[in-house]
Amino acid sequence: AQKITQTQPGMFVQEKEAVTLDCTYDTSDPSYGLFWYKQPSSGEMIFLIYQGSYDQQNATEGRYSLNFQKARKSANLVISASQLGDSAMYFCAMSFTGNQFYFGTGTSLTVIP
Amino acid sequence: DTAVSQTPKYLVTQMGNDKSIKCEQNLGHDTMYWYKQDSKKFLKIMFSYNNKELIINETVPNRFSPKSPDKAHLNLHINSLELGDSAVYFCASSPWTGGNEKLFFGSGTQLSVL
Numbered sequence: 001a002q003k004i005t006q007t008q009p010g011m012f013v014q015e016k017e018a019v020t021l022d023c024t025y026d027t028s029d030p031s032y033g034l035f036w037y038k039q040p041s042s043g044e045m046i047f048l049i050y051q052g053s054y055d056q057q058n059a060t061e062g063r064y065s066l067n068f069q070k071a072r073k074s075a076n077l078v079i080s081a082s083q084l085g086d087s088a089m090y091f092c093a094m095s096f097t098g099n100q101f102y103f104g105t106g107t108s109l110t111v112i113p
Numbered sequence: 114d115t116a117v118s119q120t121p122k123y124l125v126t127q128m129g130n131d132k133s134i135k136c137e138q139n140l141g142h143d144t145m146y147w148y149k150q151d152s153k154k155f156l157k158i159m160f161s162y163n164n165k166e167l168i169i170n171e172t173v174p175n176r177f178s179p180k181s182p183d184k185a186h187l188n189l190h191i192n193s194l195e196l197g198d199s200a201v202y203f204c205a206s207s208p209w210t211g212g213n214e215k216l217f218f219g220s221g222t223q224l225s226v227l
Contacts, residue, residue, distance in 0.1 A: 033213040039154070045203065045218035052213050089154055093216075099144045099207060100169060101216055103156040 003027075004094055006104035013082045014112050020067070021077040021107045023092030033095040034075040036066065039106075040088040048090075051075060079109075087111045116140050119204045119219035126194055127227055134189045134222045136204030143209035144168075145187035146216065147179060150201040162187050163209055191224075199226045 003026040013019035025034070036048040051059045051066045059066040067076040079086055092104040119136040126132055138145065146169075147159040161169035165181040176192045191198060204219040 031213075035215055043201065043221050043223075045205075045216075045221075047215045047217075050213075050215055091156065095213065098168065099161060099163065099209060099214075100158075101146065101161075101205075101207070102158060103148075106154050106156075108154075 004092055004102055004104040006092055006107050008107045009105070010108045010110070012110050012112055013079075013086075015084060016081055018078060018080045019082055019109065021079070021090050021092075021109065023075045023077065023104055025073050025075065025092075025094055027073075027094065027096070029096050031097060034066065034068065035093040035095065036064070036075075036077045037091045037093060037103075038086075038088045039091065040085075045091075049077065082111045084111050084113060117204060117206055117217050117219040119202075119222055121222060122220060123223050123225075125225045125227065128194055128196060130194050131190070131192045132194060132224070133191070134202055134204075134224075136187050136189070136219055138185055138204075138206040138217070140206055140217060142206040142217070143184055144207050145181065145184070146205040146207075147187065147189050148203040148205060150203060150221070152200070156203070160187075160189075194224075194226045196226050199224055 005024045032053045034051040038046045049061045049064045051068045063080045065078045089106045091106045095101045117138045144163045146161045160179045162181045178190045180188045201221045205216040207214045
């Protein structure tokens with residue numbers, strides 16, 4: 001069975017600082033995708049970043065980067081230069097062949113002015 | 114033009130009632146999903162359909178019945194609603210690939226069972 005773990009239920013970061021949100025996963029499938037989604041208090045799910053299991057380079061999208069360590073089975077999200085609008089729930093997710101798509105329990109991030 | 118739209122946005126109802134949530138996507142995607150987000154924000158997959166065929170059916174009470182009349186629509190019907198069904202229900206869609214495509218989400222339906 002596939003499993004995704006986010007061990008930080010809540011995180012705080014000072015505005016303009018960088019923050020790392022942890023995600024570890026467990027799978028025996030060689031092919032999978034790793035995703036991060038943001039859910040602000042308004043409730044919508046916003047896609048942030050994607051990393052394929054065969055990708056050699058870490059994914060980056062603007063202020064977001066994914067620190068992919070395949071041997072450790074970790075896919076941490078790094079947000080640089082935090083902004084007040086980054087305060088939200090952040091979900092790590094995995095997808096597998098057959099479009100199975102599972103989410104971690106989420107991390108609540110609060111950016112302090 | 115909304116990519117994944119679900120209606121209604123809010124649904125308040127009494128225990129024991131039957132209700133439906135509708136979902137439509139205009140992205141041409143083959144796969145559609147229903148997720149339940151509980152009060153602790155945990156997102157649990159309920160069902161997944163590919164081209165109108167059920168491919169994932171997690172452990173969900175059989176009071177929940179998905180219906181996919183065509184690949185652009187996936188509706189969720191819930192019979193005999195219970196207090197524990199109160200949650201946010203998200204519809205989502207993605208292309209059918211090897212699992213490397215992101216999910217596109219609807220805006221969610223907040224279901225409150227009184």
